[in-house]
Amino acid sequence: MTIVMNHLIVPAADKTVAATFFADLLGLRPGVPAGPFAPVRVNADLTLDFDDRHPPQQPGHYAFLIDDATFDRALERLQDSATDYGSGTMNGWDREINHLGGGRGVYVRDPNGHSYELFTAVPE
Numbered sequence: 001m002t003i004v005m006n007h008l009i010v011p012a013a014d015k016t017v018a019a020t021f022f023a024d025l026l027g028l029r030p031g032v033p034a035g036p037f038a039p040v041r042v043n044a045d046l047t048l049d050f051d052d053r054h055p056p057q058q059p060g061h062y063a064f065l066i067d068d069a070t071f072d073r074a075l076e077r078l079q080d081s082a083t084d085y086g087s088g089t090m091n092g093w094d095r096e097i098n099h100l101g102g103g104r105g106v107y108v109r110d111p112n113g114h115s116y117e118l119f120t121a122v123p124e
Contacts (some may be wrong), residue, residue, distance in 0.1 A: 056113065068104075
């Protein structure tokens with residue numbers, strides 16, 4: 001059997017705000033609340049379930065390999081916002097992108113301090 005990640009619980013201070021932020025970033029739609037979760041379906045296999053029953057104790061890091069068109073749309077949204085984003089952990093939130101692995105990448109800070117890494121190529 002192939003192993004596929006199905007869902008991931010993401011702790012948030014406010015699950016609706018966190019789900020909306022993530023969905024807006026990637027051009028997705030928040031799902032209908034399910035029990036204690038505010039879900040966002042990432043693709044056919046993966047859903048992020050935002051949960052505010054236990055606010056985050058430490059920020060998490062969530063990385064997504066995306067296509068160029070999705071990257072372009074996300075970067076445009078970031079450039080038009082006050083959201084912290086940058087080229088990498090060594091450069092802080094410099095509002096730049098990186099070119100690791102021959103593609104493009106960016107780190108984005110969400111309202112809970114989590115970082116989303118969006119990149120278009122897998123570093124070798």
